[in-house]
Amino acid sequence: xxxxxxxxxxxxxxxxKAYRSPYGPKYTVKPNIRGWxxxxxxxxxxxxxxxxxxxxVFAIFFFSDVPKVRNDIMIKIPLxxxxxxxxxxxxxxxx
Numbered sequence: 001x002x003x004x005x006x007x008x009x010x011x012x013x014x015x016x017k018a019y020r021s022p023y024g025p026k027y028t029v030k031p032n033i034r035g036w037x038x039x040x041x042x043x044x045x046x047x048x049x050x051x052x053x054x055x056x057v058f059a060i061f062f063f064s065d066v067p068k069v070r071n072d073i074m075i076k077i078p079l080x081x082x083x084x085x086x087x088x089x090x091x092x093x094x095x
Contacts, residue, residue, distance in 0.1 A: 030037045036044075063069045064084060074084040
């Protein structure tokens with residue numbers, strides 16, 4: 001298939017500008033990249049970051065009973081770290 005021939009897969013801008021009536025509304029086209037404007041990309045980024053943060057907090061608390069997570073992460077949290085300290089009383093020790 002010839003590149004740039006009529007009927008090719010590439011879309012090009014027409015050689016003329018679109019007609020704008022002097023009596024019609026004055027509008028501008030927002031700059032975008034493949035349809036994503038700055039506002040839309042910002043909104044999507046904040047939404048994804050929020051869901052990621054919530055998923056991360058859920059994962060940490062879901063795995064908080066795993067000893068490695070509890071000792072390496074949960075105990076080191078300043079305000080709630082003491083809640084995750086697990087000490088076995090001497091009376092429960094079988095040895």
